[in-house]
Amino acid sequence: MSTDIRIKKGLDIKLKGKAEKITTKAVASNVYSLLPVDFHGIIPKLIAKQGAKLKAGETVFYSKTNEDIKFVSPVSGEVTEVIRGEKRKILAVKITADKEQSYQENKTVNLASASADDIKGLLLSSGCWPFVKQRPYDVIANPAVSPKAIFISAYASAPLTADYDYVLAGKEVELQAAVTALGKLTSGKVHVSVGAKSNSSLAGLNGIDLHKVSGPHPSGNISTQIAQIDPINKGEVVWTVTPQDLVIIGELLLTGKFNAERIVAVGGAIVKKPKYYKTIIGSEIASVIYDAGVEGDNFRLITGNVLTGRAINPDGFLGYYDNCVTAIPEGNDYELLGWTTPVFKKISTTRALTFSWMNKNKEYDLNTNTNGEHRAFVLTGQYEEVFPLDIFPMQILKACMYQDLDEMEQLGMYEVAPEDFALTEFVCVSKQPHQNIIRKGLDLMIKEIG
Amino acid sequence: MALKDNLHNLKEKFKGTKMSPVFGAFHTFLYMPNDTTQSGSHIRGADDLKRTMNMVIIALIPLLFFGMFNAGYQHHIATGEVEMVSSGFFSAEFWSLSNFWIGFWKILPLIIVSYVVGLGIEIFFAAKNGHEVEEGYLVTGILVPLIVPIDIPLWMLAVAVIFGVVIGKEVFGGTGMNILNPALLIRAFLFFAYPTWMSGDKVWVTGAVERTKEIADGAQLDAISGETILGALAQGQEVVYSTWDMFYGFIPGSVGETSTLLILLGALFLIFSKIGSWRIMLSSVVGALVMGFIFNQVIALGWIGESSKFYDLMNIEFWEHLLLGGFAFGAIYMATDPVTASQTNKGKWIYGFLIGFISILIRVFNPAYPEGVMLAILLMNVFAPTIDHYVVQGNVKRRQKRLKVKTV
Numbered sequence: 001m002s003t004d005i006r007i008k009k010g011l012d013i014k015l016k017g018k019a020e021k022i023t024t025k026a027v028a029s030n031v032y033s034l035l036p037v038d039f040h041g042i043i044p045k046l047i048a049k050q051g052a053k054l055k056a057g058e059t060v061f062y063s064k065t066n067e068d069i070k071f072v073s074p075v076s077g078e079v080t081e082v083i084r085g086e087k088r089k090i091l092a093v094k095i096t097a098d099k100e101q102s103y104q105e106n107k108t109v110n111l112a113s114a115s116a117d118d119i120k121g122l123l124l125s126s127g128c129w130p131f132v133k134q135r136p137y138d139v140i141a142n143p144a145v146s147p148k149a150i151f152i153s154a155y156a157s158a159p160l161t162a163d164y165d166y167v168l169a170g171k172e173v174e175l176q177a178a179v180t181a182l183g184k185l186t187s188g189k190v191h192v193s194v195g196a197k198s199n200s201s202l203a204g205l206n207g208i209d210l211h212k213v214s215g216p217h218p219s220g221n222i223s224t225q226i227a228q229i230d231p232i233n234k235g236e237v238v239w240t241v242t243p244q245d246l247v248i249i250g251e252l253l254l255t256g257k258f259n260a261e262r263i264v265a266v267g268g269a270i271v272k273k274p275k276y277y278k279t280i281i282g283s284e285i286a287s288v289i290y291d292a293g294v295e296g297d298n299f300r301l302i303t304g305n306v307l308t309g310r311a312i313n314p315d316g317f318l319g320y321y322d323n324c325v326t327a328i329p330e331g332n333d334y335e336l337l338g339w340t341t342p343v344f345k346k347i348s349t350t351r352a353l354t355f356s357w358m359n360k361n362k363e364y365d366l367n368t369n370t371n372g373e374h375r376a377f378v379l380t381g382q383y384e385e386v387f388p389l390d391i392f393p394m395q396i397l398k399a400c401m402y403q404d405l406d407e408m409e410q411l412g413m414y415e416v417a418p419e420d421f422a423l424t425e426f427v428c429v430s431k432q433p434h435q436n437i438i439r440k441g442l443d444l445m446i447k448e449i450g
Numbered sequence: 451m452a453l454k455d456n457l458h459n460l461k462e463k464f465k466g467t468k469m470s471p472v473f474g475a476f477h478t479f480l481y482m483p484n485d486t487t488q489s490g491s492h493i494r495g496a497d498d499l500k501r502t503m504n505m506v507i508i509a510l511i512p513l514l515f516f517g518m519f520n521a522g523y524q525h526h527i528a529t530g531e532v533e534m535v536s537s538g539f540f541s542a543e544f545w546s547l548s549n550f551w552i553g554f555w556k557i558l559p560l561i562i563v564s565y566v567v568g569l570g571i572e573i574f575f576a577a578k579n580g581h582e583v584e585e586g587y588l589v590t591g592i593l594v595p596l597i598v599p600i601d602i603p604l605w606m607l608a609v610a611v612i613f614g615v616v617i618g619k620e621v622f623g624g625t626g627m628n629i630l631n632p633a634l635l636i637r638a639f640l641f642f643a644y645p646t647w648m649s650g651d652k653v654w655v656t657g658a659v660e661r662t663k664e665i666a667d668g669a670q671l672d673a674i675s676g677e678t679i680l681g682a683l684a685q686g687q688e689v690v691y692s693t694w695d696m697f698y699g700f701i702p703g704s705v706g707e708t709s710t711l712l713i714l715l716g717a718l719f720l721i722f723s724k725i726g727s728w729r730i731m732l733s734s735v736v737g738a739l740v741m742g743f744i745f746n747q748v749i750a751l752g753w754i755g756e757s758s759k760f761y762d763l764m765n766i767e768f769w770e771h772l773l774l775g776g777f778a779f780g781a782i783y784m785a786t787d788p789v790t791a792s793q794t795n796k797g798k799w800i801y802g803f804l805i806g807f808i809s810i811l812i813r814v815f816n817p818a819y820p821e822g823v824m825l826a827i828l829l830m831n832v833f834a835p836t837i838d839h840y841v842v843q844g845n846v847k848r849r850q851k852r853l854k855v856k857t858v
Binding site: 013015231233234235236300302306307308309311326328330331332333334335336337338339340343346347348349350351352353354356366367368369370371372373374375376377378379380381382384390391392394395410411412418421422423425426427428429430431433434435436 | 454457458474478479480481482483484485486487488489490491492493494495496497498499500501502504505582584585586623624625626627722723724725727729788789791793794795798838842845846848849850852853856
């Protein structure tokens with residue numbers, strides 16, 4: 001069954017520096033890093049101590065709350081440093097790569113005959129489980145719960161992210177294997193969404209429900225699609241996997257190798273040669289950013305997209321789930337009478353002497369300035385224009401702030417993830433940290449309701 | 451830029467002190483701050499609260515200047531120095547410098563008192579509580595001089611502003627937290643504390659009160675008076691102004707409320723710039739028209755006779771209500787205050803409609819004070835959270851129903 005999903009509310013943020021569709025193999029990184037910050041809510045228990053030799057796909061740490069959920073090394077090499085913070089919290093595990101890569105051999109399964117438990121067991125033991133996330137709460141899925149459906153969004157609508165049609169070309173076999181396997185883990189359906197005008201390699205897969213998505217961002221966000229296809233009710237769980245992670249899962253199922261290779265888009269207005277790079281999860285960001293080149297020295301590097309990514313230093317690492325790296329100028333400068341002068345070079349959803357409404361296709365070079373100071377919530381109605389879910393955005397944000405669990409539940413917290421509030425955060429005149437508020441709200445619910 | 455660097459250094463020096471918000475309040479007017487995104491989205495939209503508030507002020511400035519001309523014009527008409535306008539909106543009788551200067555020197559002190567007292571309190575509370583000075587009073591500060599009678603004594607205005615800002619806003623936690631519109635609260639305070647300065651036929655034309663005193667002291671002068679049209683209607687007097695006069699605003703009234711034409715232009719600007727809620731504006735106009743139409747029908751059916759004291763106000767054409775008194779000003783600039791209005795889109799329709807409806811109801815049935823929009827908005831401010839509650843509950847119920855269908 002195929003449904004068309006047409007989204008009207010939203011905002012396409014068009015930025016300069018879109019990656020050109022050329023893929024270069026990135027120089028091999030010396031050091032790779034696993035960062036627990038990528039795995040929200042996971043407390044790591046370290047297995048591979050400093051000095052341990054690992055093959056690619058061997059366990060580095062596992063989740064303290066569920067020992068079955070393992071996190072594996074993307075490369076073979078030696079654990080050279082474990083960086084710890086307060087209370088000995090693990091901040092990063094650094095692995096220096098071998099010259100010659102060797103892979104841990106996982107057993108493979110016959111996809112046609114394998115049972116759900118076989119597949120689940122393989123995904124857990126091989127370290128592919130962290131690619132499976134769940135709603136509610138937007139965290140790594142609990143393997144003990146069977147989801148009512150699995151959702152995959154192969155339509156990226158956020159600014160400067162990798163184009164799935166391009167990076168997934170030729171990966172049909174792996175995708176099919178992963179989808180077939182995941183389909184056995186749910187009693188419901190596997191929903192795959194592709195762009196309305198795309199020629200996605202996912203469109204021809206068997207055993208899926210295909211949906212065609214059109215409209216402005218956040219039409220590519222999985223929550224937006226879930227709300228249209230099969231909304232999450234209290235007590236229900238759905239899983240989500242990103243298409244590029246499906247490829248890793250698929251390859252593992254077919255060959256037994258955990259191949260952490262991935263194609264990432266490197267873009268941003270100040271990137272000299274914005275294009276795609278074939279690299280490995282957890283590699284040094286420098287391995288792609290030096291080749292792409294960045295103008296000036298006052299910039300911010302982001303692993304992920306500008307709306308939801310994480311700021312990193314030039315010596316930082318590619319995030320576990322990210323498929324793009326973005327560089328934008330820092331906005332740490334004052335602007336003379338910036339609150340009252342006409343604005344031509346920034347995006348706005350109003351027309352308050354702001355002129356981005358005049359040319360919807362213009363691309364912008366936005367920086368990290370907040371364009372104003374933090375204030376109490378004052379304006380109303382502006383979030384709703386960019387928020388396609390049937391949820392009251394300001395009311396749910398406030399419920400999170402005053403931590404009323406009943407109200408959060410009633411207003412639809414089970415259906416949202418922080419990324420859904422990236423656009424409301426973008427347009428907010430009060431410059432409130434929406435994503436942070438929602439993340440804290442979800443964490444509170446995990447703690448209190450579970 | 452030496453100035454920029456010097457100010458930056460000063461800002462760093464004040465950081466963490468009580469002076470920081472005070473300095474910041476002025477600094478951020480000159481320079482938009484160098485704050486960068488720390489969490490969530492790395493880029494942000496161009497609008498901030500200052501820009502938003504500034505749009506409302508821009509929409510109010512034509513009214514302010516019109517009010518200055520009108521103050522002089524009404525004064526000169528009352529003293530017989532100028533004939534009533536006869537040739538449309540751009541009549542020379544109205545747009546004369548002698549009119550302007552009278553109004554300018556009367557209204558400027560109102561603005562100064564409003565801003566100095568109001569912002570002073572805001573800055574005091576910001577320094578005391580260690581938070582940034584929020585922009586809410588920028589708009590309130592200019593609204594206040596526009597909705598008071600021109601001859602209001604400055605000390606009364608100051609007392610009212612103190613009351614409005616402290617009781618109306620700061621006790622709730624400042625901008626964004628208040629229940630009642632502060633500007634209207636200030637006006638309501640004046641109205642109930644000093645009613646003789648807020649109604650009657652002596653306060654709407656500058657010089658009238660003084661002249662009355664001089665006459666009482668024995669001076670041989672003609673009395674000046676200028677009743678608002680609503681006041682005249684409430685007392686069964688004849689109205690001497692044409693409909694066009696009402697539309698253009700060449701009539702007595704509070705400083706900025708008279709020109710429906712300019713208010714209409716302001717409304718279009720606010721709707722175009724997406725700052726004002728068109729839902730509230732439109733629905734309050736509809737609400738007022740409906741109530742006015744009902745009253746017209748009551749007259750047409752003969753339920754109320756000419757002898758009734760309500761007859762004159764009920765009998766004016768239902769659409770003329772939009773031109774009279776402070777209705778247009780209230781509906782466009784007051785009812786749309788996002789903090790005190792309904793916050794949901796559906797709620798805004800209900801909220802606006804009831805404001806219009808109740809405004810005209812109070813206007814007709816309250817002979818002591820034939821202007822209802824102030825009280826109607828304050829009343830609906832109180833009910834706005836209730837309206838929102840039911841709108842939000844609709845969403846909650848829809849979600850629960852979905853769950854029930856599922857489990858069945």
